[in-house]
Amino acid sequence: MIHRMPITRRAALAGLGTVLATPAIRPSFAQSAPIKVGVLHSLSGTMAISETALRDTVLMMVEAQNAAGGILGRRLEAVVVDPASNWPLFAEKARELLAVSKVDVTFGCWTSVSRKSVLPVYEELNGLLFYPVQYEGEEESKNIFYTGAAPNQQAIPAVEYLLSADGGEAKRIALLGTDYVYPRTTNRILRNFLISKGIPESDIMEEYTPFGHSDWQGIVSRVKRFAGEGKKTAIVSTINGDANVPFYRELGNQGIKAEDIPSVAFSVGEEELAGIDARPLVGHLAAWNYFMSVESPVNTQFKALWQSYIKNPRRVTNDPMEATYTGFKMWAQAVAKAGTTSVDAVRTAMIGQKVDAPCGYTEEMHANHHLSKPVMIGEIQADGQFNIVWKTPTAIPAENWSPFIPENANRRRG
Amino acid sequence: MSLAVLPAAPDARLRLGLRAGLGLFILLLAVMPLLNLLPVSHPLHVSDFLVSITGKWICYAILALSLDLAWGYAGILSLGHGAFFALGGYAMGMHLMRLIGPRGSYGHPILPDFMVFLGYQELPWYWLGFDSFPFAMLMVLLVPGTLALVVGWLSFRSRITGVYLSILTQAMTFALMLAFFRNDMGFGGNNGFTDFKELLGQPLNTTAMRSGLFYASLLALVLSFLLCLRITRSKYGRVLTAIRDAESRVRFLGYDTTRHKLFAFVLSAMLAGVAGALYVPQVGIINPGEFSPANSIEAVIWVAVGGRGTLVGAVLGAFTVNGLKTWLTSAAPDLWLFVLGGLFVLVTLFLPKGLIGLAKGRTK
Amino acid sequence: MKHPLLAFLLLVALALPARAQDALTAALEGLGTGFNQTAEAVDRLGASGDPRALPLLRALTEGRLLRRADGTLLIRGEAGVIEALAGAPAEAAEASPVRLNNRVRVALRGALGRLQLLSPDAAERQAAADAVFRSRSADNVAVLETALGRETVPAIRDRLLLALAASRLMASDLADKMAGIAALGASASPEARAVLLEMRGANPGLAAQIDEAVAAVDRRLAIRRAAETVFQGLSLGSVLLLAALGLAVTFGVMGVINMAHGEFVMLGAYTTFIVQEALRTIPALQPWSLPLAVPIAFLVTAACGAALERGLIRHLYGRPLETLLMTFGVGMMIQQAVRLAFGAQNREIISPAWMQGTLMLPGGVAVTQNRLWILVFSLVVLGLTVAAIRLTRFGLEMRAVTQKRAIAASMGIRTGRVDALTFAFGSGIAGIAGVALSQIDNVSPNLGTGYIIDSFLVVVFGGVGSLAGTLVGAFGLGTINKILEPWAGAVLAKVFVLVAVMLFIQRKPRGLFAQKGRAADA
């Protein structure tokens, strides 16, 4: 890609520079230099599975924006780097994007840890990061815009649904998750929430597994046993992308039908299901703020744009991609409004931006740097798509500091 | 200078050349933070990024040195050195976490954020004392050292060598990685530690502090280089080489090879720990990923690329491979793995003595 | 007292369709307007006991039931679209499929169950029995008794009896309840246990009897659960065995450290994917794509192995550590190549029907089909490997070369060729492992990385160069892991096993089945 040449040469210098310690790069911007959009998603390593699609989404948006004449009459130029699913490398690459490539905005990160590792860099160098994935909340940085869901925009409504008549009036809940901060925090929030709903501790099961866990026999049969106590049981899964395939396989093979033990997942989208034969899973649930099956004009555009860009009519879209799309649109509007790409101006311009998102709702960026989002519950269909069985009437604002974490009461604001 | 250590002629010229080169290189590194102070427009200006990333590479170079001591000289191919590096890093990380104090987002006076939202009530016992800098520094040495002592003693005593030792050490770091991923361990699980605020009363994200850490690392590099030099030049160094080439013969000369190897292994583990400790405040994060076996293997490969059994080679390798990696992950995000993988293949196939070997070939 | 009425209804249903027609149309009221209305309508259809509701309900489960704005229901079939009850051909225009949710599914299962209890097809009757058991309501008692009256297949009878017991338990009559409790207590099914516990709250008076029954069930279940744990251990062991077997040859026999072994496994999995895609065009062969993939995967990875050995590894014989580093580099490249070729996303592997679901072993031990197959498969592969090494000419030459290279050479064995073949053989096994693993793990470029360390440990633990050792090692570690898991948790269990193995190797550096020879001195 030609548009990546300058950074190539500069980075080449950087590489040599340190070996020979030659004096390094002086940034020399031409007058109407392009607006630089950093892309900080893993293209190799364990997270590549999820993140490569987001890289492509940003590139697609950049292309589209340029086709539409760029922003402020300036061309957009994507700067792609590969942090290789290596968290310290994320920090390094973030610094490189900001200090060397001098990007005006960055779209990136998937896992919480990658975000947490770049956060200090963005705050120090006053950069701008758009983070497109649902996460555990408990964070608010002036340099980050969170376009994914906070727990109250995904987890809690989903569990409420399970407890409702339509969801099957679950009385016992098995919280299964990959052992990292998002599931831990989410489950802590849910535990407190469930207790507030009158479900006793004894009817809550919590199990954690390592990343990419592939042997689910034991846990699934333990869940079966847990469900065998004569109370309607449901599974709440915060299992991370990669481990879901074997997990659902095991569910299917051990004959756990959605009618008996429904499960609702927070990290399983169309992309993950693309990896498995979804027939045994029909009826299991996922909670997101967007499904590919949403019927809205914007979504139709979005899907068409994506499939033509990726040159694959069967390629799916998913929630984080939609969040990326929405974030990008907002940023473009904010830059246009601010009339400049300077971070502080854009940051202020961002607040209150509205975008008609593919999810069919108008999402707004609030002062807490989080979006108001609708919550949707989808049932897995045989074709790996979701059939939306429930959704909030309106987009609901994010509670990134959950009221179900007691410590938030005495949290120092700001 | 004794007859014995007076080297053969061509080697001498080379070694002198390398020394000079290294000296010059260190000098250049030393001035980088100063050049960084120059105005951005100045032709000699060095970017913050370059400085900070070089600081990181210096830590890697120390790790490479420690590995070279164990592998290049004592013939102990440890595929678990990443673990010692990470443990040193964690010790430092725990100190930095304690220093955050009430500045965490929950404003808890003692507990780090991750403990707060995981509902910890008080600090686990093994966190006590890490608020004191000297104690933390002591742990930076002791924790990796002790682990090396235990694993090394068990292995060397039962005469586990070669690939068996490699596989064993690899299993060690793998087990540690799994363990540290567990949030119940009280080390922040997958997220590890991040968002550090200060060290020794100085805020971390200032240029002054960054150059401070940079020089500290550079000093550590020079010192560990001299230490390794002292060791390898001594008779002990020759005993290690002898053990590497014919361990049983050394035993028949009356040397307790277990003790000798153990000494080298523990020392090398401590060096790795120091490297990790300097690394963490500069990259601003430490997490279980550092334990991943791939990291350890990569470190071994730096040494192989530079040239095992030559200290300069280890340093050279660390800088070359990492420089290449940084460049390629931006310049060719899709292809860098090919280039790096290819490099490893070529080096092991055609440059058994590494880049230094190449230079040697020249001088002859 | 509803049962007589019901029995009557049933007869009527069979006798006088015309009369039933109205009842049925009445029952359909509201179906498809909302989830709740649909569920209620389905319940009514089930209660009606009219078999002519069957096609409609089936259509609903399979999502072939359409609803026109005016409320008329249509069924889409092979023949085309027809009106739900009348059966007259109809226009599908502006008709949308009736949507389901779990609540409706529950209702459907009950209703279908009731209507199929008397179906001529045994499989259907069995499913029906289970369904009725799950949906258990006192209304079912009569139907079940009728069904029991006719049922001849013992397996189905048992299920019917359970269902009957469960339904009795729901009845208001105390005697019925007691009978139900007794029957359930006599069973050894977790479901029965669940039913009992569920009813405990509703019948405080019967708490004692229920607890007794539950205890009885638990006693029977205890053994079964132990057996299931063991199976899980063996299953995990079989995975380890498959992953390690190739190494047992390349590392164990040849003493070559191949860090790209995991990538060969991954290549095997991708070959499975390619074969499956290739067969999409030939539906007849679809279910056989997996068996077909085995030899192909073997050949593909074997070829890669041979290339790797001839091209690179052979230059590094006697330098195992360098080989280790070099193959690590190769692994990186293979992984990235696959990532670029197939994309980083997981690839979908369809499990053939015979590998899905659970199998009930005698004694009611439930084992998952795919894992059972993999267990069997792993043993077969092991057997073939042993046979190849012990019985074939190639195996003989292989052993000769690995034991006394020079002498073998002097006897006219082309050692180079044997090395290549041996390595190819080991790599091929890795490929086969990939085919099996594609059934339980992600088919992604990272597939292999998860197995490499475990594999090496298994081989070393079992004793380098000893296939028997690899076998024992794999199953031993797998079982220990699964026994630890319940109380240590998945992660700690693995950590414990790793540490245990490390300590064991310290004690016995040569592993369980010590071996002498070239590999052992590596």
Next chain:
Amino acid sequence: MSGGRRLYLDGVSVVFDGFRALNNLSLIVEPGELRSVIGPNGAGKTTMMDVITGKTRPTQGTVNFGEIDLTRMDEAGIANLGIGRKFQKPTMFDALTVFENMELALKAPRGPIACLRWKLTGGARAQIEQTLEEIGLQERAQDLAGILSHGQRQWLEIGMLLMQDPELLLVDEPVAGMTDAETEQTAALLVRIAGRRSVVVVEHDLEFVRALGRRVTVLCDGSVLSEGSIDHVQNDPRVIEVYLGR
């Protein structure tokens, strides 16, 4: 080195999975004695040395050096007791120079720290250079041991043996690959050494053994077949049977 210790083997057997390498072997080597051990291949000569030097643990039997039970010690410990060994196949450290090889062998504290602190004193150098003289390698002092000829390697190893200043030398086939002249020198050297130290020589070359002209022990199938002067054993019918019978 007056009043040295005697080497005492009694009823020593070594069994490698079924095969008896040593079979109830008994042998006594007096202080200062020079003893030749001969025997056909597989007689157990090398195994005997392995047992003495701690490389192999005897399945049964006692191995004492003076009062000390060698079976309880490891190679290093035994070597430090003053039992030096020269291997059948000369082994040294090819990556080090001849001088460095000698330096490593030189009797001195063996601990890591001690080695780290070690300074090559004038005395030590003198000692090394003198021994180099004795074994005729003073010219090669700075060459890597790896480039020496086979004969020179033999010499170097003998030199290293001397540097250890052992009380008992176990010399395994010292003259293999040596010229006749060298062989004579070696014989002379060993004779010279003996008296101050006890020496056990394992050799095929009967001429060499004759040249040593001391007490000879004939091993066969892991136990002593015959013992006495060279003439005595050469006339012993069992020995003849063993040697000529094959």
